[in-house]
Amino acid sequence: MKFLDQAKVYLRSGDGGGGAVSFRREKFIEYGGPDGGDGARGGDVWIEAVEGLNTLIDYRYQQHFKAKTGGHGMGRQMHGASGDDAVLRVPVGTEVLEEDRETLIADMDTVGKRVRLAKGGNGGWGNTRFKGPVNQAPRHANPGQDGEERWIWLRLKLIADVGLVGLPNAGKSTLLAATSAAKPKVADYPFTTLTPNLGIVDLSSEERFVLADIPGLIEGASDGAGLGTRFLGHVERSAVLIHLVDGARDDVAEAWRTVRAELEAYGEGLEDKSEILALNKIDALSPEMRDQRAAELAAAAGREPMRLSGVSGEGVTEVLRVAWREVLSRRAQIAEEAAAPAVEAWRP
Numbered sequence: 001m002k003f004l005d006q007a008k009v010y011l012r013s014g015d016g017g018g019g020a021v022s023f024r025r026e027k028f029i030e031y032g033g034p035d036g037g038d039g040a041r042g043g044d045v046w047i048e049a050v051e052g053l054n055t056l057i058d059y060r061y062q063q064h065f066k067a068k069t070g071g072h073g074m075g076r077q078m079h080g081a082s083g084d085d086a087v088l089r090v091p092v093g094t095e096v097l098e099e100d101r102e103t104l105i106a107d108m109d110t111v112g113k114r115v116r117l118a119k120g121g122n123g124g125w126g127n128t129r130f131k132g133p134v135n136q137a138p139r140h141a142n143p144g145q146d147g148e149e150r151w152i153w154l155r156l157k158l159i160a161d162v163g164l165v166g167l168p169n170a171g172k173s174t175l176l177a178a179t180s181a182a183k184p185k186v187a188d189y190p191f192t193t194l195t196p197n198l199g200i201v202d203l204s205s206e207e208r209f210v211l212a213d214i215p216g217l218i219e220g221a222s223d224g225a226g227l228g229t230r231f232l233g234h235v236e237r238s239a240v241l242i243h244l245v246d247g248a249r250d251d252v253a254e255a256w257r258t259v260r261a262e263l264e265a266y267g268e269g270l271e272d273k274s275e276i277l278a279l280n281k282i283d284a285l286s287p288e289m290r291d292q293r294a295a296e297l298a299a300a301a302g303r304e305p306m307r308l309s310g311v312s313g314e315g316v317t318e319v320l321r322v323a324w325r326e327v328l329s330r331r332a333q334i335a336e337e338a339a340a341p342a343v344e345a346w347r348p
């Protein structure tokens with residue numbers, strides 16, 4: 001199963017500047033001759049894979065990218081200035097496809113990779129260039145070439161930064177819906193979510209991460225009970241798990257233990273992944289009940305849970321902020337590992 005973030009984008013490279021028609025006019029010089037300069041190239045449109053981005057969300061807000069027109073030529077053989085390029089910065093792993101959404105134009109698979117998607121038009125020649133033995137005073141210059149335009153698709157396979165885990169009905173999908181543009185199905189019965197949903201949480205323009213809502217786990221999930229653990233693969237690579245416990249239940253400690261046991265049984269590093277312990281649905285609890293359920297959970301887990309409600313929004317930002325800090329430190333760790341020099345094997 002693939003989660004795709006995609007965006008359709010319009011590109012236009014810059015038109016070339018026109019050549020100039022001009023003649024030298026100086027004192028004491030008769031028949032000055034043509035001196036119109038050439039127009040300059042229009043800007044290109046490039047795409048570049050950069051570090052630190054992991055979604056294409058920016059391309060939902062800006063869909064048109066145009067490079068600048070080249071400057072026109074001028075008298076005294078002065079050329080115009082080249083038009084500035086436009087550069088689309090995209091996350092590593094972005095695929096660039098033709099408008100048909102099938103033909104691959106480029107795979108932006110490494111940091112720093114740059115590909116030109118539209119070439120700027122050439123500048124037109126000024127009249128100086130048209131001077132020949134026959135026509136010593138051409139009154140003709142070329143216009144600049146038009147830029148190119150095209151529609152492309154950007155496509156990125158999303159990888160979850162943060163995973164939501166919990167029993168069925170814990171409120172995972174509700175929380176995803178409340179914090180992202182995703183619209184997962186929410187209902188008052190277990191196993192509403194049958195396949196994972198991903199959403200992009202947008203804390204600010206520099207603080208974004210991918211949140212995954214996966215089907216609920218029940219006791220025996222690792223042996224195939226319920227929907228099993230097969231969807232846990234989608235959160236294996238995440239930086240942190242948010243473990244939601246339904247505060248409206250009277251057995252919160254047991255609920256937490258059940259899910260922990262399934263994570264342990266699944267393994268693959270999930271058992272050691274950091275976990276934000278979160279008591280959910282506090283909107284439905286009196287202040288005394290909140291304290292009581294939090295205390296029960298703390299006794300079981302050995303640390304205080306955060307408290308939130310995906311319905312009222314209380315405590316949600318705090319949980320997301322803690323998750324974001326984990327995402328940041330995980331990204332820093334990945335960058336560090338990538339930068340570390342490879343150790344060569346010692347050979348006798």
Ligand SMILES: Nc1nc2c(ncn2[C@@H]2O[C@H](COP(=O)(O)OP(=O)(O)OP(=O)(O)O)[C@@H](O)[C@H]2O)c(=O)[nH]1
Pocket residue numbers: 166167168169170171172173174175185186187188189190191192193194214215216217280281282283284308309310311312
């Ligand atoms: N009072 C209250 N009810 C909530 C809250 N979050 C979810 N619910 C309700 O709990 C029920 C289950 O919510 P879902 O978001 O579907 O739960 P889920 O964890 O995704 O469940 P599965 O997909 O079955 O694993 C729904 O009736 C929700 O309206 C909350 O913060 N407060």
Ligand SMILES: [Mg+2]
Pocket residue numbers: 172173174184185186192193213214215
């Ligand atoms: Mg759900």
